[in-house]
Amino acid sequence: MRNLERLRTGGSGSKMTVGVPPPRTPSGRVYRYSPKEDAHPRHFLLGEVNAKFTIVDAARSRMKLEPRSPQTVCPYSGYVGLDAEFNHPDDMKAAVELVKHAAMSDVEEMLASAFKGLNNRSSRNSLVRIEAKVSSRPRPKPRFSRRDLLREMECDHCGRDYGVYAIALFCPDCGAPNLRLHFSRECKLVGEQVELADTLSSDRQELAYRLLGNAHEDVLTAFEATLKVAYHYALSQRPEIKAKPVKNEFQNVDFGRDRFSAFDFDPYDNLSADELAVLRLNIQKRHIIGHNLGVVDAKFAKQATDAKIGETVHLIGQDIIQFASIGQKVIDRLDEWIGGTTSPKPLNPPAPVPDGPAADKKDNQQMSDTEIDIDVSSLAKKIGTWIATTSEFGLPDPIGGNDIEQAFAGEEARLVEEALAELEAEGLLTSTALMNAKFPRVRPTLDLFAVFDPVVVGFTPFIDAGELIDLILDGTMDSVRLSDLHEKTG
Numbered sequence: 370m371r372n373l374e375r376l377r378t379g380g381s382g383s384k385m386t387v388g389v390p391p392p393r394t395p396s397g398r399v400y401r402y403s404p405k406e407d408a409h410p411r412h413f414l415l416g417e418v419n420a421k422f423t424i425v426d427a428a429r430s431r432m433k434l435e436p437r438s439p440q441t442v443c444p445y446s447g448y449v450g451l452d453a454e455f456n457h458p459d460d461m462k463a464a465v466e467l468v469k470h471a472a473m474s475d476v477e478e479m480l481a482s483a484f485k486g487l488n489n490r491s492s493r494n495s496l497v498r499i500e501a502k503v504s505s506r507p508r509p510k511p512r513f514s515r516r517d518l519l520r521e522m523e524c525d526h527c528g529r530d531y532g533v534y535a536i537a538l539f540c541p542d543c544g545a546p547n548l549r550l551h552f553s554r555e556c557k558l559v560g561e562q563v564e565l566a567d568t569l570s571s572d573r574q575e576l577a578y579r580l581l582g583n584a585h586e587d588v589l590t591a592f593e594a595t596l597k598v599a600y601h602y603a604l605s606q607r608p609e610i611k612a613k614p615v616k617n618e619f620q621n622v623d624f625g626r627d628r629f630s631a632f633d634f635d636p637y638d639n640l641s642a643d644e645l646a647v648l649r650l651n652i653q654k655r656h657i658i659g660h661n662l663g664v665v666d667a668k669f670a671k672q673a674t675d676a677k678i679g680e681t682v683h684l685i686g687q688d689i690i691q692f693a694s695i696g697q698k699v700i701d702r703l704d705e706w707i708g709g710t711t712s713p714k715p716l717n718p719p720a721p722v723p724d725g726p727a728a729d730k731k732d733n734q735q736m737s738d739t740e741i742d743i744d745v746s747s748l749a750k751k752i753g754t755w756i757a758t759t760s761e762f763g764l765p766d767p768i769g770g771n772d773i774e775q776a777f778a779g780e781e782a783r784l785v786e787e788a789l790a791e792l793e794a795e796g797l798l799t800s801t802a803l804m805n806a807k808f809p810r811v812r813p814t815l816d817l818f819a820v821f822d823p824v825v826v827g828f829t830p831f832i833d834a835g836e837l838i839d840l841i842l843d844g845t846m847d848s849v850r851l852s853d854l855h856e857k858t859g
């Protein structure tokens with residue numbers, strides 16, 4: 370059990386618990402996946418903690434959780450659950466592969482040493498001489514690649530590094546609202562775009578105008594998206610409020626304000642009249658640049674006193690920075706509102722945080738042997754389980770197509786065929802098509818027992834293998850049925 374033993378995290382005897390550290394991205398983050406189906410896009414990354422970060426009391430009051438607790442906050446929906454609920458399906462698959470690899474290596478080593486014993490025991494003077502050889506190719510250890518996301522940041526409340534798609538509402542570690550942080554990062558990038566445009570020489574003004582146009586558009590895109598995300602979150606917290614699907618209302622101050630009025634909240638209420646006018650003008654400018662190739666029309670000329678119909682709309686870096694900073698003011702207000710509307714206490718009481726080094730195990734997802742799972746249909750699982758219970762362990766006997774037909778008479782033939790193909794694709798069995806049978810004759814591989822046996826009998830077949838070999842070598846059994854084995858081993 371040398372290989373499995375390396376993965377051991379607890380348990381004893383046949384109830385060994387194994388843990389597999391999840392694969393990491395090049396920058397050391399691990400994949401996480403929200404258990405909430407509607408928390409689109411669910412996928413996010415969790416990195417390390419900035420050790421130099423100091424948490425201040427004001428930040429603590431906005432957190433849903435004590436940072437580094439054994440719980441995680443879904444950054445998209447705010448749901449709080451145990452770390453294990455956030456295991457990424459890809460990591461679960463990887464863990465199964467790694468455990469399978471370790472177990473198969475152990476079985477091979479055990480068989481090799483068992484046969485070595487057999488060879489030693491068969492005396493040179495006996496009438497019959499038995500010699501057995503086990504050869505096995507070294508198994509390459511499976512490797513998994515993990516990618517970083519573009520949007521990565523450090524929570525300004527607790528110092529946890531994480532990555533999300535687009536915009537998220539909460540820090541996955543402490544649960545503090547992070548909308549403000551997301552938008553300020555966007556503004557920083559926009560500032561860099563403006564700087565870049567400013568460095569262009571006078572003969573490249575067309576490119577400079579285009580760069581500024583893109584930066585301007587990025588501000589509105591981020592602003593609109595942030596309002597939308599916050600609005601959807603607010604709706605999810607107040608299911609009694611019925612609303613039509615959102616279109617592009619948040620590109621317009623009045624329509625956006627109207628949407629939020631359902632919550633008795635105005636995201637623009639901390640802007641001065643001048644700031645509000647600049648915000649409106651910039652949103653209008655965006656439409657001119659986006660839809661009218663930057664040519665001023667009558668409606669825009671009325672709003673912007675310095676613009677003449679037919680001229681190209683004036684756009685300088687300073688406008689964009691101003692647009693972004695007014696946008697930030699609105700998002701700050703939104704962030705404050707979300708922090709106030711959600712409970713600062715965890716939704717689920719957190720489990721006690723263990724003292725000492727165990728507390729650092731946060732990222733070592735643990736998987737017990739009974740949780741071993743593969744990504745196949747439930748019928749395929751049923752068939753796999755059936756094969757594991759009816760076959761002779763360790764000596765994979767073929768199962769006739771007629772037996773399968775009989776056992777799964779209630780199922781649609783096409784679905785049974787598909788399920789068998791799934792198991793074959795997973796390397797759990799091989800099949801031979803026969804002329805006179807509805808289903809092929811199948812032969813389970815050792816992997817099938819590795820996958821399905823723990824589910825069926827509640828203990829790992831890798832331990833059975835050792836005991837089984839001893840029983841055979843002792844001469845008490847020459848071939849073993851699983852039911853007999855249960856009597857012998859309990």
Ligand SMILES: [Zn+2]
Pocket residue numbers: 436524525526527528529540541542543544545
């Ligand atoms: Zn945090």
